[in-house]
Amino acid sequence: MKFDLREVESYYIEKLREFGGNAKGMDWKNEDTQYLRFEMISRYINFSRIPSILDVGCGNSEYLNFCNKKSLSCKYNGLDIIPEMVKLSNERYDKIVAKQGDLESIQGTEKYDYVIASGTFNAKLNATEGEWREYFFRNLKIMFDLSETGMVFNCMSHHVDYRYDRLFYLSDAEISNFIVSRLSKKYIIDHSYPLFEMTIAVFK
DSSP: OOOOOHHHHHHHHHHHHHHOSSTGGGTOSOHHHHHHHHHHHHTTOOGGGOOEEEEETOTTTHHHHHHHHTTOOOEEEEEESOHHHHHHHHHHHTSOOEEEOOHHHHTTTOOEEEEEESSTTSBOTTSOHHHHHHHHHHHHHHHHHHEEEEEEEEEEESOOSOOOTTBOEEOHHHHHHHHHHHTOSOEEEEOOSSSSEEEEEEEO
């Protein structure tokens, strides 16, 4: 059964209306922590051959701006379920850099060198742990299938000082077991940076 994302859509639309097309409007604390996450994701991407990248839950496509600032050449493609985010991205860059849809709508039709997601699976809101876990792992499988080289994503860590009911937390052991049993034995879990989360890279 396909997960109902209407609550998630409403949540991010409200953030966008309240704060505009900046880091807070994408539900980040600030641009510094947003860019730190981008730094961590980029650590596991080989930019030497100008890779094609699919950014799942791209929001305002700030990752493309990050790459431009860092002179990291790539063929960027954004994907978001929210029309307002897609419109914002395309108007921002004055070209089509993002399209509306979810992973299930494009699975089996496209391939990218890397598929990435930053913060996309954090806000479960009122979904149950079981519902969101099933949705999360299903989407990770699609992300990996869409990638030619690998995928890189971040998620909330199980090792936190405080938990918010609206967020989804995952243990190192649980994500490791899923990756090894369903995806690949070539993976990295990076818990080395000063945020209560981890960046995970899984390679073909």
